[in-house]
Amino acid sequence: SPAVTASPLPWPGPAVSGGAITKGLVPLPALAESDPAETFQLSPATRIWIGPDHTLEPIADDLAAALRPATGFSLPIDTAPTAPANAFLLALDNTEPQLGTEGYDLSITRDAVRLVARTPEGLFHGIQTIRQLLPARIEARTPQPGPWHMIGGRIVDYPRFAYRGAMLDVARHFFPVADVERYIDELALYKVNVLHLHLSDDQGWRIAIDSWPKLAPVGGKTEVGGGPGGYYTQADYRAIVAYAQAHFITVVPEIETPGHVNAALVAYPQLACSGKPIRPYTGTGVGFSSLCISNPTVYQFVDDVVGELAALTPGPYIHLGGDEAMSTPPSEYAAFVQKAQAIVEAHGKTLMGWAEIAKGSLDASAVAEYWNFRDGMASARQALARGMRLVAAPADHAYLDQKYTATSRLGLTWAGPVSVAEAYAWDPTMIAPDGDVLGVEAPLWSETIRTMADIEYLAWPRMAGIAEIGWTPQSERSWQEYRLRLAAQGPRWQELGVNFYPSPEVPWP
Ligand code: TNX
Numbered sequence: 001s002p003a004v005t006a007s008p009l010p011w012p013g014p015a016v017s018g019g020a021i022t023k024g025l026v027p028l029p030a031l032a033e034s035d036p037a038e039t040f041q042l043s044p045a046t047r048i049w050i051g052p053d054h055t056l057e058p059i060a061d062d063l064a065a066a067l068r069p070a071t072g073f074s075l076p077i078d079t080a081p082t083a084p085a086n087a088f089l090l091a092l093d094n095t096e097p098q099l100g101t102e103g104y105d106l107s108i109t110r111d112a113v114r115l116v117a118r119t120p121e122g123l124f125h126g127i128q129t130i131r132q133l134l135p136a137r138i139e140a141r142t143p144q145p146g147p148w149h150m151i152g153g154r155i156v157d158y159p160r161f162a163y164r165g166a167m168l169d170v171a172r173h174f175f176p177v178a179d180v181e182r183y184i185d186e187l188a189l190y191k192v193n194v195l196h197l198h199l200s201d202d203q204g205w206r207i208a209i210d211s212w213p214k215l216a217p218v219g220g221k222t223e224v225g226g227g228p229g230g231y232y233t234q235a236d237y238r239a240i241v242a243y244a245q246a247h248f249i250t251v252v253p254e255i256e257t258p259g260h261v262n263a264a265l266v267a268y269p270q271l272a273c274s275g276k277p278i279r280p281y282t283g284t285g286v287g288f289s290s291l292c293i294s295n296p297t298v299y300q301f302v303d304d305v306v307g308e309l310a311a312l313t314p315g316p317y318i319h320l321g322g323d324e325a326m327s328t329p330p331s332e333y334a335a336f337v338q339k340a341q342a343i344v345e346a347h348g349k350t351l352m353g354w355a356e357i358a359k360g361s362l363d364a365s366a367v368a369e370y371w372n373f374r375d376g377m378a379s380a381r382q383a384l385a386r387g388m389r390l391v392a393a394p395a396d397h398a399y400l401d402q403k404y405t406a407t408s409r410l411g412l413t414w415a416g417p418v419s420v421a422e423a424y425a426w427d428p429t430m431i432a433p434d435g436d437v438l439g440v441e442a443p444l445w446s447e448t449i450r451t452m453a454d455i456e457y458l459a460w461p462r463m464a465g466i467a468e469i470g471w472t473p474q475s476e477r478s479w480q481e482y483r484l485r486l487a488a489q490g491p492r493w494q495e496l497g498v499n500f501y502p503s504p505e506v507p508w509p
Pocket residue numbers: 286323324354371395399401412445446447
């Protein structure tokens with residue numbers, strides 16, 4: 001990698017006392033220090049320098065694509081051996097182990113914007129910060145008036161948790177590839193690095209499986225409310241995975257088992273103990289369907305589905321649901337999840353499931369997603385007792401499908417309402433110590449939503465808060481300070497055409 005000179009600015013302290021440079025940033029960085037004597041100004045002559053090593057070209061293209069439309073500047077990518085002045089300098093460098101695999105070190109002076117990381121994803125996260133350091137109109141896709149100033153200073157930044165996820169339920173209502181990709185664009189802005197797709201439920205099966213060819217065409221025909229449903233071909237799914245990968249987002253596919261399987265049973269009644277034809281379901285109830293635990297065909301089914309999904313999915317996790325299996329006898333449930341774990345591992349992946357899976361005597365590699373705040377954290381404790389790590393998604397804070405207020409549009413209310421403050425002002429440590437927490441996730445169930453605008457309305461601004469919980473050191477976070485930085489996102493979402501909920505809790509400009 002090209003030799004980029006050391007930062008001209010000192011190592012910064014905690015970002016809360018970092019001054020003006022942090023005021024529009026979500027998530028708040030770990031370390032930051034403003035230098036008001038320095039300002040970088042983009043001009044028509046500004047370049048993006050990566051040195052002679054072409055490996056950084058895709059990252060340079062990301063930066064250029066973010067900045068060219070609104071500035072109207074050509075921002076050429078420069079591969080000369082020495083760094084020019086008036087440039088963004090991008091470099092990979094191994095000398096700062098604190099940055100880990102996702103961190104970056106950003107220095108802004110009058111001469112240059114220097115961005116260094118140990119990995120391309122670190123640089124990608126740094127680019128998101130650069131966007132937020134520029135005026136909101138940088139997000140416009142047509143030329144805007146300048147000036148394009150970036151305040152001087154240095155940011156050294158890395159995440160608190162390795163797993164910072166969003167879940168989208170494409171089963172209750174189906175969302176086409178374009179919607180998923182747009183959501184990925186939005187999530188990447190906040191350094192989210194996992195997209196968990198809830199690909200099957202009672203109301204629909206959403207991924208083509210070659211070895212069980214009726215699952216998608218038959219099980220995918222329905223959705224909540226009687227709409228047409230839909231499903232992803234394997235090519236569609238690959239496209240989503242590739243798009244996510246280009247945004248350094250790992251896809252976690254979820255196939256619900258042993259409950260929430262009505263759509264699969266419609267396609268293949270032999271997977272149920274009764275074996276009789278099953279009617280499609282388009283309501284919003286839960287807990288009424290189950291795979292037949294004692295039937296060997298069920299394990300062939302799980303093995304085939306997991307095998308195809310594992311082959312399509314570069315990420316390490318296969319999520320097999322496991323929640324609300326009220327129609328599965330408890331003893332059989334435990335036996336099922338143990339077999340499910342063996343199947344997932346045989347395909348080279350790690351089992352993830354809703355925290356109920358800890359009822360089975362799983363080995364410690366499984367990851368438990370904790371959601372049910374009403375169980376007194378029993379499911380989380382059980383998972384921890386088995387040595388499993390947790391993803392924190394407590395419904396009363398992290399569920400994006402809950403209404404904001406008793407009277408806000410869209411969403412359910414059983415765990416809420418969940419205000420913007422409630423989505424932000426909690427700490428995963430209330431469930432387990434940091435070392436046992438892999439990260440956080442914000443699930444968006446889709447019983448009440450049908451369109452991209454609906455997704456956005458429930459996700460933004462709350463998703464930004466969950467992203468910050470996943471990224472920013474707990475000691476740096478407070479709602480009173482966060483709401484000011486969150487307010488700065490409003491004009492960005494307006495430029496991007498994102499349909500956010502303009503909560504009165506936030507002092508939008
Ligand atoms: C519970 S949370 C469910 C989902 C529903 C959601 C609605 C969880 C693991 N299961 O099946 O969609 O509530 O909020």
